[in-house]
Amino acid sequence: MSRVTNQGIWIESDLALDNRLQWSIPLRLVHAVVNGETANLGSVSPLLASRLETIRDIFAAWIRGGHLVPLNFECSPDLAASKKGVSLFFSGGVDSFYSLIKHRDEVENLVLVQGFDIPLADTRTFALAEAQARDAARHFGKRLIVVKTNLHWEQPSVPGGWGMYHGAALAAVAHALAPNHVKVYIASSYSYADLHPWGSHPLLDPLWSTESVKIVHDGGETRLDKLRLLVQHPEALSRLRVCWENLGSYNCGLCEKCIRTMLGLRALGIDHCAAFPDALRPELVRQQELSHDSVLFWRELLEAGLSPALSAAVRSAIHSYEACLPPRTGKCKREVKRWLYAMRNAGRALMSPIDCF
Amino acid sequence: MNRLTNEGIWIESDLPLSDSSLWSVPLRLVWAVSEGQTTDLGTVSPLLASNLEVIRDIYAAWIDGGRQIPLAFEISPHPAAPCEGVSLFFSGGVDSFYSLIKHRDEVENLILVNGFNEPLTDARTFALGNTQASDAARLFGKRLITAKTNLRWERPSLPPITNLRWEKPSVPGGWFMFHGAALAAIAHALAPIHSKVYIASSYSYANLDPWGSHPLLDPLWSTESVQIVHDGGETRMAKLRVVVQYPEVSSLLRVCTEYQGDFNCGLCEKCIRTMLGLRALGVARCAAFPDTLTPELVRRQKLNSVTVLQWRELLEAGLSPSLQTAVRSAIHSYEAGLPPRNGNLRREVLRLLVAARHSANALMSAAYCP
Numbered sequence: 074m075s076r077v078t079n080q081g082i083w084i085e086s087d088l089a090l091d092n093r094l095q096w097s098i099p100l101r102l103v104h105a106v107v108n109g110e111t112a113n114l115g116s117v118s119p120l121l122a123s124r125l126e127t128i129r130d131i132f133a134a135w136i137r138g139g140h141l142v143p144l145n146f147e148c149s150p151d152l153a154a155s156k157k158g159v160s161l162f163f164s165g166g167v168d169s170f171y172s173l174i175k176h177r178d179e180v181e182n183l184v185l186v187q188g189f190d191i192p193l194a195d196t197r198t199f200a201l202a203e204a205q206a207r208d209a210a211r212h213f214g215k216r217l218i219v220v221k222t223n224l225h226w227e228q229p230s231v232p233g234g235w236g237m238y239h240g241a242a243l244a245a246v247a248h249a250l251a252p253n254h255v256k257v258y259i260a261s262s263y264s265y266a267d268l269h270p271w272g273s274h275p276l277l278d279p280l281w282s283t284e285s286v287k288i289v290h291d292g293g294e295t296r297l298d299k300l301r302l303l304v305q306h307p308e309a310l311s312r313l314r315v316c317w318e319n320l321g322s323y324n325c326g327l328c329e330k331c332i333r334t335m336l337g338l339r340a341l342g343i344d345h346c347a348a349f350p351d352a353l354r355p356e357l358v359r360q361q362e363l364s365h366d367s368v369l370f371w372r373e374l375l376e377a378g379l380s381p382a383l384s385a386a387v388r389s390a391i392h393s394y395e396a397c398l399p400p401r402t403g404k405c406k407r408e409v410k411r412w413l414y415a416m417r418n419a420g421r422a423l424m425s426p427i428d429c430f
Numbered sequence: 431m432n433r434l435t436n437e438g439i440w441i442e443s444d445l446p447l448s449d450s451s452l453w454s455v456p457l458r459l460v461w462a463v464s465e466g467q468t469t470d471l472g473t474v475s476p477l478l479a480s481n482l483e484v485i486r487d488i489y490a491a492w493i494d495g496g497r498q499i500p501l502a503f504e505i506s507p508h509p510a511a512p513c514e515g516v517s518l519f520f521s522g523g524v525d526s527f528y529s530l531i532k533h534r535d536e537v538e539n540l541i542l543v544n545g546f547n548e549p550l551t552d553a554r555t556f557a558l559g560n561t562q563a564s565d566a567a568r569l570f571g572k573r574l575i576t577a578k579t580n581l582r583w584e585r586p587s588l589p590p591i592t593n594l595r596w597e598k599p600s601v602p603g604g605w606f607m608f609h610g611a612a613l614a615a616i617a618h619a620l621a622p623i624h625s626k627v628y629i630a631s632s633y634s635y636a637n638l639d640p641w642g643s644h645p646l647l648d649p650l651w652s653t654e655s656v657q658i659v660h661d662g663g664e665t666r667m668a669k670l671r672v673v674v675q676y677p678e679v680s681s682l683l684r685v686c687t688e689y690q691g692d693f694n695c696g697l698c699e700k701c702i703r704t705m706l707g708l709r710a711l712g713v714a715r716c717a718a719f720p721d722t723l724t725p726e727l728v729r730r731q732k733l734n735s736v737t738v739l740q741w742r743e744l745l746e747a748g749l750s751p752s753l754q755t756a757v758r759s760a761i762h763s764y765e766a767g768l769p770p771r772n773g774n775l776r777r778e779v780l781r782l783l784v785a786a787r788h789s790a791n792a793l794m795s796a797a798y799c800p
Contacts, residue, residue: 127663130635130663130664131635131663134634134635134636134663134664134665135635135636264491265487265488265491265492265646266491266492266640268638268639268640268646269638270636270638275646276635276638276645276646293484293487293488293491294487294491295491392795396792396795396796398795398796408796411796412796414796415792415793415794415795415796416793418792418795419788419789419790419792419793420789421792422766422785422788422789422791422792423785423786423788423789424785425762425766425768425785425788426766426768426778426781426782426784426785
């Protein structure tokens with residue numbers, strides 16, 4: 074077992090790790106921008122050094138209360154730790170499988186991180202995720218690299234949370250694994266049509282590259298486009314793991330992310346998928362509470378060709394979000410609550426011209 | 431006068447222009463995505479070739495009806511060697527001046543394009559812009575380069591299919607979905623005079639909505655011989671803060687897009703917003719703007735989803751209470767979906783009617799059918 078540590082943060086793996094401190098630069102830079110302290114970054118490769126100011130400016134604009142902190146570093150030549158190897162971060166979801174299929178001829182390693190999506194303490198859920206990733210790796214003829222780290226669950230979080238930080242965390246793991254690859258793919262979270270601030274981002278991810286490890290943000294296609302490719306590969310579809318609920322099985326079939334994925338599959342003609350329980354009903358769809366981020370995926374579903382009942386339920390969920398109403402549950406109490414919310418919204422709209430300005 | 435032409439598009443300049451057809455690749459690629467037609471892009475440098483798919487995917491996602499068309503091109507075996515020189519596109523606004531000041535030691539040429547911000551027929555406005563850019567170039571000891579092009583405004587007669595694109599001069603989303611590709615085309619056409627070109631950013635990193643010149647997109651147009659840099663994702667207030675340290679610069683500012691005779695009309699949203707920023711930074715009078723700033727004028731500005739971001743910056747800029755209240759009023763009108771106040775009773779009635787409609791919609795929404 075190899076282990077690298079810096080300021081209480083550690084990364085472990087069975088494979089060789091790069092013990093130069095360069096791996097922790099992304100983490101230290103983001104924390105410095107958050108805390109408003111000079112970023113002491115030590116030795117930095119010339120390529121990364123040329124981009125540190127841009128990265129700092131981006132995080133200062135994205136993070137609430139972020140500061141344009143001074144950067145303190147020395148530029149030193151980056152010695153390649155490996156001459157070959159291409160990896161892909163692999164969580165087993167739609168994005169990961171899409172990028173794996175797209176680059177199946179090039180990718181050699183799938184990297185699964187213990188301590189990212191699943192808390193370090195939840196070894197049972199991680200064992201399931203690892204078994205699934207190992208199965209996927211075997212099927213596609215790739216090597217699975219398992220990495221363990223405390224950088225998410227045992228460290229202070231940044232404003233915006235893990236969603237704002239996870240790109241830097243992925244970059245840190247990519248650099249720690251430098252002896253194993255020269256290029257690492259990060260599967261995109263969103264399409265190019267949606268570029269709101271997010272820790273892993275097409276603008277940001279490639280800037281973390283060094284001469285020895287190139288970081289590529291892959292796949293700005295829409296989620297439905299990605300699913301369209303996946304349905305041509307039933308072996309990938311049956312291994313999908315999209316759920317964040319960690320209820321002990323792969324996909325709960327009840328959370329917003331499961332429902333959204335099941336709807337996409339249904340729209341593409343897949344009525345039955347082994348990875349999901351058979352739970353998709355219009356009532357369940359209608360009662361999903363959407364957010365600013367998830368509603369984008371739901372809007373894609375409107376034009377995807379769902380059955381009239383499911384399509385109406387999708388419209389209802391989107392409408393509830395847009396009208397700032399709690400979603401319908403079929404219960405009388407909820408309908409009354411919706412009316413109360415609607416009256417509050419109506420009152421606010423009526424009052425709005427008569428304010429103090 | 432040197433001139434490059436391709437499919438009815440031309441670029442002219444007194445300086446030597448590139449002898450390759452690569453300059454038109456950005457234009458042809460964006461048109462192809464918006465029209466859904468495969469286009470042969472010809473010979474492309476290896477670096478640009480490696481980014482073409484990403485550029486296509488971005489535009490396919492951004493343009494209404496854009497498609498992931500197949501790309502046809504050949505990779506040039508011997509990419510052109512870079513020439514010496516660093517340039518900056520210069521329109522004379524806050525963004526241009528900020529990037530000029532930031533890179534004053536590096537930038538050698540300022541590029542002003544006739545046919546971008548004003549129609550080719552409007553010689554008077556271009557002459558005003560040209561005089562101002564000459565003053566700025568002289569002030570900073572830079573060379574002013576002017577280029578002229580019809581790529582935004584003209585509709586040369588072309589065979590029927592390709593003629594479609596001239597029904598709209600640019601692409602769905604208009605000029606501001608296209609102008610980054612247009613800047614890249616000019617940068618490559620001028621390859622003999624530079625190896626690096628700065629494009630001053632339009633917005634801060636906090637606003638990454640689809641826009642033709644974008645930090646994600648601009649650098650992807652680079653080739654081995656011309657590096658294209660999107661510069662300055664700082665906020666507009668941060669940029670103004672630098673600019674006001676150079677009084678000779680703030681008197682040359684040209685931000686107005688209304689062109690009513692003077693550089694800055696002092697009445698449009700962009701003028702008002704810039705004057706507010708200057709006022710917040712303690713510049714009570716600026717020679718570049720007429721003395722028009724009153725709370726009433728501020729309050730009646732109609733904002734949109736893009737401009738409101740820059741108005742929100744003004745809320746924390748330290749304006750006088752009356753201007754601050756007027757800024758809040760304009761932002762509030764936008765956010766509440768109301769026509770802005772203008773001091774007329776009729777407008778107040780209209781605001782009440784619009785509010786009643788919003789209120790009725792809110793009540794109806796709970797009973798909405800799905």
